[in-house]
Amino acid sequence: xxxxxxxxxxxxxxxxxxxxxxxxxxxxxxxxxxxxxxxxxxxxxxxxxxxxxxxxxxxxxxxxxxxxxxxxxxxxxxxxxxxxxxxxxxxxxxxxxxxxxxxxxxxxxxxxxxxxxxxxxxxxxxxxxxxxxxxxxxxxxxxxxxxxxxxxxxxxxxxxxxxxxxxxxxxxxxxxxxxxxxxxxxxxxxxxxxxxxxxxxxxxxxxxxxxxxxxxxxxxxxxxxxxxxxxxxxxxxxxxxxxxxxxxxxxxxxxxxxxxxxxxxxxxxxxxxxxxxxxxxxxxxxxxxxxxxxxxxxxxxxxxxxxxxxxxxxxxxxxx
Amino acid sequence: xxxxxxxxxxxxxxxxxxxxxxxxxxxxxxxxxxxxxxxxxxxxxxxxxxxxxxxxxxxxxxxxxxxxxxxxxxxxxxxxxxxxxxxxxxxxxxxxxxxxxxxxxxxxxxxxxxxxxxxxxxxxxxxxxxxxxxxxxxxxxxxxxxxxxxxxxxxxxxxxxxxxxxxxxxxxxxxxxxxxxxxxxxxxxxxxxxxxxxxxxxxxxxxxxxxxxxxxxxxxxxxxxxxxxxxxxxxxxxxxxxxxxxxxxxxxxxxxxxxxxxxxxxxxxxxxxxxxxx
Numbered sequence: 001x002x003x004x005x006x007x008x009x010x011x012x013x014x015x016x017x018x019x020x021x022x023x024x025x026x027x028x029x030x031x032x033x034x035x036x037x038x039x040x041x042x043x044x045x046x047x048x049x050x051x052x053x054x055x056x057x058x059x060x061x062x063x064x065x066x067x068x069x070x071x072x073x074x075x076x077x078x079x080x081x082x083x084x085x086x087x088x089x090x091x092x093x094x095x096x097x098x099x100x101x102x103x104x105x106x107x108x109x110x111x112x113x114x115x116x117x118x119x120x121x122x123x124x125x126x127x128x129x130x131x132x133x134x135x136x137x138x139x140x141x142x143x144x145x146x147x148x149x150x151x152x153x154x155x156x157x158x159x160x161x162x163x164x165x166x167x168x169x170x171x172x173x174x175x176x177x178x179x180x181x182x183x184x185x186x187x188x189x190x191x192x193x194x195x196x197x198x199x200x201x202x203x204x205x206x207x208x209x210x211x212x213x214x215x216x217x218x219x220x221x222x223x224x225x226x227x228x229x230x231x232x233x234x235x236x237x238x239x240x241x242x243x244x245x246x247x248x249x250x251x252x253x254x255x256x257x258x259x260x261x262x263x264x265x266x267x268x269x270x271x272x273x274x275x276x277x278x279x280x281x282x283x284x285x286x287x288x289x290x291x292x293x294x295x296x297x298x299x300x301x302x303x304x305x306x307x308x309x310x311x312x313x314x315x316x317x318x319x320x
Numbered sequence: 321x322x323x324x325x326x327x328x329x330x331x332x333x334x335x336x337x338x339x340x341x342x343x344x345x346x347x348x349x350x351x352x353x354x355x356x357x358x359x360x361x362x363x364x365x366x367x368x369x370x371x372x373x374x375x376x377x378x379x380x381x382x383x384x385x386x387x388x389x390x391x392x393x394x395x396x397x398x399x400x401x402x403x404x405x406x407x408x409x410x411x412x413x414x415x416x417x418x419x420x421x422x423x424x425x426x427x428x429x430x431x432x433x434x435x436x437x438x439x440x441x442x443x444x445x446x447x448x449x450x451x452x453x454x455x456x457x458x459x460x461x462x463x464x465x466x467x468x469x470x471x472x473x474x475x476x477x478x479x480x481x482x483x484x485x486x487x488x489x490x491x492x493x494x495x496x497x498x499x500x501x502x503x504x505x506x507x508x509x510x511x512x513x514x515x516x517x518x519x520x521x522x523x524x525x526x527x528x529x530x531x532x533x534x535x536x537x538x539x540x541x542x543x544x545x546x547x548x549x550x551x552x553x554x555x556x557x558x559x560x561x562x563x564x565x566x567x568x569x570x571x572x573x574x575x576x577x578x579x580x581x582x583x584x585x586x587x588x589x590x591x592x593x594x595x596x597x598x
Contacts, residue, residue: 053425056595079427089418093335105323106426
């Protein structure tokens, strides 16, 4: 149903000079999704998000929010959207509350109850009267999320909300996102350069690399797609490789950087381990690696022309 | 719209940077006044020496009105700089602070935000000029009393004491009008860059170059002079002529107003198309 589509981009592109920061991007986000937008630094995530929030104008293609063109119905669309783009910046010489009042008044409603509500959600009620200047990075980031939630938007766009936070802060933000998504009324678009973060919080995801879409679909489907890889440290290495190659269902086993990389069905991991132990090997580690993870690591580490696992299946719309 | 304008006024009013210009004026004017207070009269006599031999000067020449007129004249070249301190920060400050992301992702059109910021800029410029005028007038008359105003110039004009106050008010109003054009130019530069210094340097560069072109007796420059807005910035001083050249003042006001509208239109165009990357 088209009314369920919150965000859709059509051939979206942005060019700076000769370089395309984002090109031919087709994204679809449906109501209730927690949509993870994944890519290494510099992949075009922020450029895309700025286009979604009308901060920059696309060179090509267009953005539809709630089924209507963002360019033509900007105010109506943005009234239903809350966003945090990159670092949370505020008027540092004003109090947190005053900052929220400014944002709320731009939405045309500066009720104190709503400001109290978002302050409460991010746990800043006690510090609301302080100047933002005195805030720690984590508090600013939480205030950034608070301002994105003003007015109860249906669609919340968060650009790398955990960047620069300490582990406790990261945990809190992720928890916050989980709570929001569980409320059922908010659709969340979340960008990150960490696959683990998307895996923990998102239901759907898209991976962008060098400005173009690599893969898009349900997180569970994408992570299950493609051949599985198991990294094994068992000594002696050469004898262990021979043993593994003899196991039925093992497609490939080879030594890479003092590890054995073994391509096999995920269910066969216990069998592999047993074979190694029975063969008298000293098994130090058995680490299952999913191919999407391998792929993502490869692109974040700068390898080019990496094969996208399960691309043919996953890239198509996989939802009913 | 009202609340958006309110936001901008509050943001400017609560920013320390906005008060640097006011502080400068609050220091320099008392300083000049005190300096003149201890001046033994050589200065006033110097300006009127020629007259004293021909006329009998009765009364107090070195009065508050004269001091105010003197201060306004002396500071006039420097006021644009103080205006740009605030005006140049209106847009560039948001870019530097990253707060454009806060403002421009909201269901308010960029035109509204820009207009609110422009009005704030003009209010700032006006407040500064009025502050300068009122402070010099109040302090001057308090320290030196009132009296007839002797206006030095090509033709010496002496304005009766009762005829001066309205001219002061009109002069301050016209000065505000002129400074609005300067503020508009700084506002335009402010939309182009992402730092607070650029608009100040840009505006001052334009003004200094225009002043130089306007004052060098070179034929080409003389021909250019009517097209420079700085040529018209002295309109405030015209109310101290007798009779007041209202037609000249009207013309200057129209030209300066035209420049302001033009600067704003360019700013609007730039701001509409601007990609917010800060």
